[in-house]
Amino acid sequence: MPLPRTERIADAETALDRLDAGAALSRMIEVQSAAIDSLRHVTDKLEAAAQLVAAALSGRGRLVYAAAGSSGLMALADAAELPGTFGIAQDRIALHMAGGVPADAVMPGDTEDDTGAARAVLDGLREGDVVIVLSASGTTPYPTAIAQGAGARGARVVAIACNPGTPLLAAADVAICLATPPEALAGSTRMGAGTAQKAALNLISTRAGILMGHVHDGMMVNLVADNAKLRGRAAGIVARVAGVDDAAAARALDRAQGAVKPACLIAAGATPEVAHALLDAHGGHLRPALGALITQQDA
Structure with missing residues (x-):
């Protein structure tokens, strides 16, 4: 019986320990580059997954990650970035890693x-949640059991694996085989498979952020500016979107209590109350809110 793709052994002549330094490093780069290229064949699945995530976070659901080992570390890296990058409340994101997040390596x-x-x-899942389960092999018991039971709790499942025809993928609403x-x-799936999973x-998550209106002209307009660097970035975003100088952007951010989207509207001439009303009317999307503000100003 042939080995799964993630367990196959290289030909002896390309074995890393038989190659000189340059060739060994080049071989590892080639594998990880090919792993990234695998994403090009599943863009429809990635979009479907992003749509589920955006719908959950725009409603009452949560984004839940579940994985083990190296796949769990990839999930941790993604989950930990979302509150700061897209302003998603921390209680809307959950990470479950087999054995817990490792301490001291x-x-x-x-x-x-x-x-x-x-x-x-x-037992902790609820209706409206989206669960992203990851396993390079597609057979790891911990995430597979979660994938197989999530639907009965009213959750939707996105599964990411690197072997086709596996139980993890079979249990998913959106099955992404890399x-x-x-x-x-x-x-060692921390390398090629891990690279592809992290990229997926x-x-x-970035596409979901776009769908939720947290990206405007390629900028993070819902970021949490909780350090000096990010406060400077927030002011720069407001200045660029509203076409004002840095001082005016800083004043708008103060009036918006640090929130970038309403600050952009305030800098463009709205009161704080109007800014929030426009964002509410347009589902938190800044572009149509700005368009409506301009229409009001021209009337």
Whole structure:
């Protein structure tokens, strides 16, 4: 029986330990580049996943990640960035990693088989949630059990795996199979498969942010400006969107209590009350809110 793609072993002549330094590094780069290219074949699935995420977060649902091992680390990296990047409330995002988030670089392997812990995750799911489950093999017991039970709790499932025809993918509403090449280091899915999974999560969450109106002209207009760098970035966004100088942008941000979208409208001439009313009327999307403000001003 042939090995799954993620477990296949390289030909002896391309084995990393037989290559010189330059060739070994080039081989690892080639595998990860090919892993990224696998995303081009699933853009329709990535869009479907983003639509589910955006609908959940625009409504009453949560975005829930569930994975083990290296896949869990990829999920952690994506989940931890979303509140700051897109202003999503932390209680709308949940991360469940088999064995918990590792401390001091300790990540026991046996936790990925803990289906009892998976049942505990299922007990916390509710209708309207979207669960993104990840497993390079597509057979890891912990995320697979969550994928198989989530629908009964009213949640939708997005599954990301790198082997076709696997239980994880079979249990999903949106099944994303990333056709990554065999790993440069056989079985080490933190490399090619992990790279592809992380990129897939980046694409899904960023596209969802766009659908929710948190991106305007390629800028993060719903960011949380909680340090000096980001406060400067927020002021620059307001200045650029509203066409005002830095001082006017800073004043608008103060009147908007640091929120970028209403600050853009305030800098463009709206009162805080009108700014919030326009955003509410247009589902939090800045572009149509700005258009409506201009129409009001021209009337």
